[in-house]
Amino acid sequence: xxxxxxQPTGQFRFESVPAVRESLRSVxxxxxxxxxxxxxxxxxxGKPVLIEGPAGTGxxxxxxxxxxxxxxxxxxxxxxxxxxxxxALYEWNYKKQLLRIQAQRVVEESGTTWxxxxxxxxxxxxxxxxPLLEAIRADEPVVLLIDEVDRVEVETEALLLEILSDYxxxxxxxxxxxxNQIPLVFLTSNNTRELSEALKxxxxxxxxxxxxxxxxxxxxxxxxxxxxxxxxxxxxxIVRSLRTLELKKHPSVSETLDWAxxxxxxxxxxxxxxxxxxxxxxxxKYQSDIQKAAKxxxxxxxx
Amino acid sequence: MLDVLTGFIGELRAAGLPVSLTEDIDAxxxxxxxxxxxxxxxxxxxAATLVKSNSHWRAFETIFDVYFSLRGPQFAISDGEEEAxxxxxxxxxxxMEGEEGRRAGGGMEGMTPxxxxxxxxxxxxxxxxxxxxxxxxxxxxxxxxxxxxxPVGGTYYxxxxxxxxxxxxxxxxxxxxxxxxxxxxxxxxxxxxxRDEYEIRIDQLRKEVEAEIRxxxxxxxxxxxxxxxxxxxxxxxxxxxxATRDExxxxxxxxxxxxxxxxxxxxxxxxxxxxxxLDFRNTVRHSLSYGGVPAEPKFRxxxxxxxxxxxxxxxxxxxxxxxxxxxxxxxxxxSQFSRVRSFVFVDGIDEVTRYFEGVEDITxxxxxxxxxxxxxxxxxxxxxxxxxxxxWERWGREVSPKTSVLLLGDARNNYHASQAWVLKELRKKAxxxxxxxxxxxxxxxxxxxxxxxxxxxxxxxxxxxxxxxLERFVEELA
Numbered sequence: 001x002x003x004x005x006x007q008p009t010g011q012f013r014f015e016s017v018p019a020v021r022e023s024l025r026s027v028x029x030x031x032x033x034x035x036x037x038x039x040x041x042x043x044x045x046g047k048p049v050l051i052e053g054p055a056g057t058g059x060x061x062x063x064x065x066x067x068x069x070x071x072x073x074x075x076x077x078x079x080x081x082x083x084x085x086x087x088a089l090y091e092w093n094y095k096k097q098l099l100r101i102q103a104q105r106v107v108e109e110s111g112t113t114w115x116x117x118x119x120x121x122x123x124x125x126x127x128x129x130x131p132l133l134e135a136i137r138a139d140e141p142v143v144l145l146i147d148e149v150d151r152v153e154v155e156t157e158a159l160l161l162e163i164l165s166d167y168x169x170x171x172x173x174x175x176x177x178x179x180n181q182i183p184l185v186f187l188t189s190n191n192t193r194e195l196s197e198a199l200k201x202x203x204x205x206x207x208x209x210x211x212x213x214x215x216x217x218x219x220x221x222x223x224x225x226x227x228x229x230x231x232x233x234x235x236x237x238i239v240r241s242l243r244t245l246e247l248k249k250h251p252s253v254s255e256t257l258d259w260a261x262x263x264x265x266x267x268x269x270x271x272x273x274x275x276x277x278x279x280x281x282x283x284x285k286y287q288s289d290i291q292k293a294a295k296x297x298x299x300x301x302x303x
Numbered sequence: 304m305l306d307v308l309t310g311f312i313g314e315l316r317a318a319g320l321p322v323s324l325t326e327d328i329d330a331x332x333x334x335x336x337x338x339x340x341x342x343x344x345x346x347x348x349x350a351a352t353l354v355k356s357n358s359h360w361r362a363f364e365t366i367f368d369v370y371f372s373l374r375g376p377q378f379a380i381s382d383g384e385e386e387a388x389x390x391x392x393x394x395x396x397x398x399m400e401g402e403e404g405r406r407a408g409g410g411m412e413g414m415t416p417x418x419x420x421x422x423x424x425x426x427x428x429x430x431x432x433x434x435x436x437x438x439x440x441x442x443x444x445x446x447x448x449x450x451x452x453x454p455v456g457g458t459y460y461x462x463x464x465x466x467x468x469x470x471x472x473x474x475x476x477x478x479x480x481x482x483x484x485x486x487x488x489x490x491x492x493x494x495x496x497x498r499d500e501y502e503i504r505i506d507q508l509r510k511e512v513e514a515e516i517r518x519x520x521x522x523x524x525x526x527x528x529x530x531x532x533x534x535x536x537x538x539x540x541x542x543x544x545x546a547t548r549d550e551x552x553x554x555x556x557x558x559x560x561x562x563x564x565x566x567x568x569x570x571x572x573x574x575x576x577x578x579x580x581l582d583f584r585n586t587v588r589h590s591l592s593y594g595g596v597p598a599e600p601k602f603r604x605x606x607x608x609x610x611x612x613x614x615x616x617x618x619x620x621x622x623x624x625x626x627x628x629x630x631x632x633x634x635x636x637x638s639q640f641s642r643v644r645s646f647v648f649v650d651g652i653d654e655v656t657r658y659f660e661g662v663e664d665i666t667x668x669x670x671x672x673x674x675x676x677x678x679x680x681x682x683x684x685x686x687x688x689x690x691x692x693x694x695w696e697r698w699g700r701e702v703s704p705k706t707s708v709l710l711l712g713d714a715r716n717n718y719h720a721s722q723a724w725v726l727k728e729l730r731k732k733a734x735x736x737x738x739x740x741x742x743x744x745x746x747x748x749x750x751x752x753x754x755x756x757x758x759x760x761x762x763x764x765x766x767x768x769x770x771x772x773l774e775r776f777v778e779e780l781a
Contacts, residue, residue, distance in 0.1 A: 037344050041337075041348055049351075
């Protein structure tokens with residue numbers, strides 16, 4: 001993929017949906033039909049993917065896995081309140097520009113005019129690329145991850161629109177920088193606010209929810225070494241049961257994995273109610289949740 | 304194909320999903336890359352391009368099932384036979400799915416209800432998906448009593464079918480036998496987990512039955528007509544007053560992320576307010592470092608005062624759900640107000656602020672409000688007049704110019720005295736008096752509703768029938 005294709009008509013990295021699924025599995029990411037389907041389409045249509053879902057369901061992990069699977073570089077832009085152009089797109093390296101002008105004064109006799117200098121200091125040499133521009137200018141295939149896009153203000157979102165729909169960045173002094181290749185773009189959102197229509201329209205949408213029983217069990221089995229099948233089974237069942245309760249924060253997949261690792265370390269073979277309540281703080285992060293869950297698990301013991 | 308897709312997208316729009324033209328084109332483009340015979344992939348391709356919010360997923364799924372049910376691969380051949388003899392199909396289908404299926408499927412139509420129940424029980428126990436599907440089909444044929452052209456909704460058939468299957472009894476039986484299998488019985492934890500497992504399987508069966516009924520209805524009436532009858536409001540548009548139990552559950556689930564979003568948005572609004580007017584003192588002070596030249600103007604940062612909120616809610620019968628959601632919302636974002644006090648009434652009135660204080664779980668607090676608050680005075684029929692009068696006597700003094708008073712209710716006063724003077728007095732003292740009415744505007748002032756009489760003394764009366772309207776109101780309030 002070193003040839004410069006801007007239209008997504010060149011060779012495709014993935015052959016079919018099952019192929020995507022297989023290769024994701026080879027980098028230890030267990031995708032379901034929906035996930036692999038969307039990744040496949042993203043590549044075919046050359047569109048960014050907007051991933052939404054509760055925390056800890058593997059949104060960021062998906063982007064990382066896709067990068068690993070395609071052997072491409074991952075460029076990450078972590079969003080936060082107050083993120084602006086100079087942090088996300090590009091910035092002029094004005095210190096270097098100043099130096100350039102001063103150096104000019106020293107070699108005054110060379111006879112260059114101001115216009116020359118001006119043209120000179122607004123060239124690519126003095127440009128500091130930030131993640132978005134970097135992803136566009138890269139020659140090799142890259143995966144661009146724009147993490148927690150819901151944290152920026154609605155106005156800043158507009159910054160992303162040009163790059164997401166046309167894969168280009170307009171720099172007033174330089175003109176438009178067009179992508180050498182179409183990067184695979186993933187945006188993640190924790191859904192703390194409604195993203196703008198304009199952004200949503202440009203993206204494929206993927207909602208990542210907690211995985212179902214079999215998939216979660218598989219995830220536990222792949223990610224936690226030396227875990228017994230029966231223990232994994234019990235773990236995911238308890239977690240599923242906890243997720244049906246009304247809690248402040250439901251246990252996420254990563255917390256399930258932490259819990260599984262803990263239990264393996266403790267040498268637990270099968271989970272009794274005591275083991276479960278004693279290690280609940282790994283699954284749940286609020287005191288009120290822990291109390292509630294402990295109550296639920298022991299209420300059952302009274303029955 | 305194009306026709307079907309266009310119809311499908313039209314239906315999505317009719318159901319309230321915002322599908323733009325570009326998304327439409329994307330969807331067409333997407334399905335070109337997907338092998339058409341792969342139904343799941345096809346579904347996800349459409350979903351990824353057309354549905355951009357998780358709360359719309361259910362609506363999408365229903366419409367998808369209606370539009371693409373008979374066109375799916377496993378039904379392609381049987382289109383014609385469907386109505387002719389469903390039993391044959393059951394046999395054929397079950398036959399395909401393996402040994403067990405063949406044995407049972409062959410004789411299914413001749414079976415007694417007891418035998419059918421027995422097979423269902425065994426299928427549930429072993430989580431035999433194919434068998435469950437076959438049973439779902441058979442029981443729909445047998446119990447639903449569907450007649451072509453009969454204008455009855457799907458829920459009626461669903462109810463009839465499920466009543467005959469006695470799923471609760473099945474669950475009890477399954478649990479019993481699970482307990483017997485293990486020596487010395489199940490530990491409580493295991494019991495809970497097993498119950499969860501069986502409940503999920505039974506739920507799956509229910510969905511299977513539902514899908515089966517839908518398939519037949521589509522065959523009978525055609526996709527377009529069917530989609531129309533299945534059209535359900537999206538969670539944010541569900542009417543509080545007429546929400547079904549399922550809808551209430553989904554509302555309750557929707558309100559939590561909503562409060563979070565609202566809180567974030569309001570906090571942000573406060574922090575990122577524009578710069579205020581010139582701060583003269585500060586500017587002069589800073590001018591000293593420039594030799595007295597006011598080179599650096601300083602501005603006052605606006606600190607919008609946080610309003611104090613008094614919520615006065617009618618919690619009788621029909622408007623209870625509405626009051627509950629409003630209380631929930633207001634208390635969940637109480638950090639955005641300097642103070643929130645809540646009062647509930649039916650014909651007596653009681654302050655319930657203490658239930659919310661120091662409580663982490665608002666649902667719990669609301670449950671306590673509903674059970675413990677002393678709100679009945681005479682007969683337990685709404686009496687706004689009396690409630691307001693008592694409110695004025697006991698708490699009227701505490702209403703200050705910083706207070707916004709929210710009155711929640713349908714103002715159906717059962718022909719008692721209105722005591723509207725209370726509101727008039729309140730309005731003089733308070734910053735705002737708002738009335739939120741969960742009834743549609745066209746019902747106002749009909750029958751015993753006297754909202755008009757109260758409205759004369761309010762700063763605003765709002766129709767607040769669904770989460771969307773409620774959210775908008777609360778955002779403006781803060």
